[in-house]
């Protein structure tokens with residue numbers, strides 16, 4: 001059976017769980033607690049030397065990178081097709097998944113950190129803050145984390161990350177004005193790739209970001225109505241983490257609104 005290394009709060013792992021659910025593929029889970037640092041365990045680094053989830057093991061092979069995994073699952077397994085038929089539409093689908101990998105995913109970490117993770121880390125006291133920063137083996141990430149924890153929304157890369165989300169939501173709203181799904185009239189890997197990020201914004205209490213984006217709002221309602229949404233997005237997410245994200249997001253909204261107003265100026 002296919003094995004998925006994953007975690008409940010990981011947007012990339014949720015993307016893979018969505019495809020597994022949409023295509024009704026049997027899988028068994030190996031839970032890697034990335035909030036407790038299990039991604040750095042030597043046994044896991046054999047699976048993914050980049051110390052990140054998701055990863056899958058199937059047919060005697062290890063695969064990493066959620067977008068690559070999703071395309072592999074689509075090509076390898078029967079079930080509903082999640083790729084458009086025409087080469088042009090396949091290219092359009094990949095423009096969305098590339099945007100997720102290159103821009104939206106990198107913007108997600110700062111936004112999530114300053115909105116919620118930061119509060120939990122600061123609450124553990126000064127020694128724990130430094131221990132948390134030092135536990136990341138990569139110097140660049142250590143410095144970025146230091147900024148997010150110490151400076152919160154004023155950290156240098158946070159406004160840009162929020163601006164990225166605002167720009168992508170505008171682009172999605174415009175695309176969805178002309179079609180039911182992101183690429184034409186069928187649900188594809190593009191919709192699946194964007195879903196966990198829309199859900200992250202909603203979980204952080206930021207759904208006011210699409211008050212003025214009716215096409216995006218209609219799309220997100222349709223995504224949430226699919227039978228894949230709840231199991232893929234919520235079944236593995238600890239309830240207390242979900243509640244904490246929402247409560248922290250509500251508190252953070254004025255800071256978001258300030259940055260969004262500055263970004264749109």
Ligand SMILES: N[C@@H](CCC(=O)N[C@@H](CS)C(=O)NCC(=O)O)C(=O)O
Nearest residue numbers: 010011012034052053054065066067
């Ligand atoms: N490009 C990779 C990104 C993987 C990634 O960043 N995974 C996150 C969770 S969404 C992770 O495991 N982070 C580990 C950490 O925070 O140290 C993919 O799409 O699979």
